[in-house]
Amino acid sequence: MTLGRLIRMLWPPVLLAAVLIAGWQLAAGYAIKNPEVLPTPSQVVSAGWGQRRAIAHNAWPTLRETELGFAFSFVLAWVLATAMDFSPAARRAVYPLLVASQTVPIIAIAPLFVVMFGFGIGPKILLVALATFFPLAASLAAGFANADADADRLMRSMGASRWRIFWTMRVPGALPFFFTGLRVAITYAIGGAIFAEYAGAESGLGIYLQQMQQVFRTDLVFATVAVIAIGSIALFALTYLLERWLTPWRKHERAGREVVR
Amino acid sequence: MTTEFLLEAKGLTHEYARAGQPPLQVLDGLDLRVREGEIAAVIGPSGSGKSTLLNILADLDKPTSGEVHVGGGRGVAYMPQRDLLFPWRTIEDNAILGLEVAGVKKRAAREQVAPLFEEFGLSGFEYAYPAQLSGGMRQRAALLRTVAMDRPVLLLDEPFGALDSLTRTQMQLWLAETWQRHGWTIVLVTHDIREAVFLADSVHVLGPRPARVTRRFEIDLPRPRNAGTFALPEFALHERELLDALLNVTA
Numbered sequence: 001m002t003l004g005r006l007i008r009m010l011w012p013p014v015l016l017a018a019v020l021i022a023g024w025q026l027a028a029g030y031a032i033k034n035p036e037v038l039p040t041p042s043q044v045v046s047a048g049w050g051q052r053r054a055i056a057h058n059a060w061p062t063l064r065e066t067e068l069g070f071a072f073s074f075v076l077a078w079v080l081a082t083a084m085d086f087s088p089a090a091r092r093a094v095y096p097l098l099v100a101s102q103t104v105p106i107i108a109i110a111p112l113f114v115v116m117f118g119f120g121i122g123p124k125i126l127l128v129a130l131a132t133f134f135p136l137a138a139s140l141a142a143g144f145a146n147a148d149a150d151a152d153r154l155m156r157s158m159g160a161s162r163w164r165i166f167w168t169m170r171v172p173g174a175l176p177f178f179f180t181g182l183r184v185a186i187t188y189a190i191g192g193a194i195f196a197e198y199a200g201a202e203s204g205l206g207i208y209l210q211q212m213q214q215v216f217r218t219d220l221v222f223a224t225v226a227v228i229a230i231g232s233i234a235l236f237a238l239t240y241l242l243e244r245w246l247t248p249w250r251k252h253e254r255a256g257r258e259v260v261r
Numbered sequence: 262m263t264t265e266f267l268l269e270a271k272g273l274t275h276e277y278a279r280a281g282q283p284p285l286q287v288l289d290g291l292d293l294r295v296r297e298g299e300i301a302a303v304i305g306p307s308g309s310g311k312s313t314l315l316n317i318l319a320d321l322d323k324p325t326s327g328e329v330h331v332g333g334g335r336g337v338a339y340m341p342q343r344d345l346l347f348p349w350r351t352i353e354d355n356a357i358l359g360l361e362v363a364g365v366k367k368r369a370a371r372e373q374v375a376p377l378f379e380e381f382g383l384s385g386f387e388y389a390y391p392a393q394l395s396g397g398m399r400q401r402a403a404l405l406r407t408v409a410m411d412r413p414v415l416l417l418d419e420p421f422g423a424l425d426s427l428t429r430t431q432m433q434l435w436l437a438e439t440w441q442r443h444g445w446t447i448v449l450v451t452h453d454i455r456e457a458v459f460l461a462d463s464v465h466v467l468g469p470r471p472a473r474v475t476r477r478f479e480i481d482l483p484r485p486r487n488a489g490t491f492a493l494p495e496f497a498l499h500e501r502e503l504l505d506a507l508l509n510v511t512a
Contacts, residue, residue, distance in 0.1 A: 150343060150345055154341055172347065249348050249350075249392065252390045
């Protein structure tokens with residue numbers, strides 16, 4: 001993407017955000033005038049900057065839980081989606097449970113995990129995985145299922161084995177689907193880690209948020225939320241970079257048939 | 262098997278099992294013999310079992326009875342109707358797919374296919390993705406992938422069926438010219454009478470289901486064939502003959 005296109009893509013949301021922040025500044029500064037209820041954006045920024053060490057100190061464990069939980073979820077999604085692709089019986093057995101796993105309210109299960117697994121990183125990894133696992137596995141399974149039956153016949157006529165067909169044809173064909181699921185899942189990831197910390201942890205942004213709420217430092221609550229949002233957006237943007245790197249042919253498809261002859 | 266024929270199908274019968282009904286008989290004692298270096302067209306009304314025949318020749322399905330022999334025992338190189346180029350592979354890597362499946366290392370396979378690009382009008386497009394190519398180029402790339410498999414017989418399923426009329430004619434002219442140099446043995450399944458007469462040495466007409474070869478025509482038009490071939494009076498006569506045979510079949 002050229003710089004020009006990037007700017008063209010970014011200015012509308014940046015402009016809208018600027019308008020909203022300006023409105024917020026006016027409402028908080030001239031109408032509400034109580035920073036414990038609603039601090040102004042400038043108060044949020046200066047308070048956040050003042051406490052940057054504490055916020056960073058708490059951000060690291062959260063980031064680590066997000067990373068490990070997401071990695072676990074990623075591996076599990078590939079293993080299960082692959083099993084479902086190879087065996088219709090596995091598909092029938094696993095898919096309904098996969099959907100059921102999505103209906104489990106994380107709020108309800110987070111305290112249980114703490115009771116069962118303690119205050120360490122284990123239950124956080126499990127909760128992040130639970131929050132992100134479904135969109136990953138479901139998009140991947142859909143991508144595999146979307147493989148062209150004629151391409152399968154072509155490869156079989158060449159004498160290809162089931163594994164060869166899987167790696168050569170089904171996996172690359174499923175990648176565009178997978179990236180859609182990845183983008184949905186990654187926006188849940190940090191949120192999942194925060195929830196897990198709410199239920200019990202020694203440090204982390206979830207714990208920090210709780211502590212600041214208890215002492216009515218609404219400005220620092222907002223500052224922390226902003227850090228979480230920026231982190232999530234950064235992860236989201238990362239999926240696009242990864243997609244461009246791993247599926248370089250897609251930009252030609254998006255450009256349409258640029259017929260050369 | 263007599264050495265005279267590179268591909269020989271004898272007494273092919275095929276039935277599909279159907280729930281609660283007698284099995285559907287699709288092929289009934291179909292014979293097909295193709296000499297080395299011959300282009301044999303198979304033509305028939307739709308629903309006449311062409312795709313079943315293709316599946317059996319490409320070894321994707323077994324006949325209920327009868328047998329297929331291909332010289333060298335390595336099977337045919339199958340080119341499906343749609344190009345089925347993988348969008349994530351460059352044209353070069355699409356071309357080596359068959360060799361890779363056969364266990365040839367990527368580098369060696371690339372070296373092996375490199376000389377073909379010029380002839381297939383694809384030089385300079387080795388590293389392009391399929392989405393960047395026109396329909397005719399994609400079809401040539403698919404044929405290149407088929408030829409690169411280096412099997413004794415090419416099995417082409419309506420290779421130019423999806424192209425517009427002018428591009429199709431250009432491709433037929435190009436194939437006739439390229440065949441002249443390579444002498445490939447080709448089984449060409451088509452529903453295009455003109456294409457069959459222009460390209461083939463023999464045309465096999467399939468009857469309605471259950472199909473067998475009801476008529477076999479020798480097309481003795483002179484080689485090399487080119488745009489002038491279309492204007493020969495014999496060309497029109499063969500076309501007429503074949504049309505009559507097909508109309509009789511469907512009537």
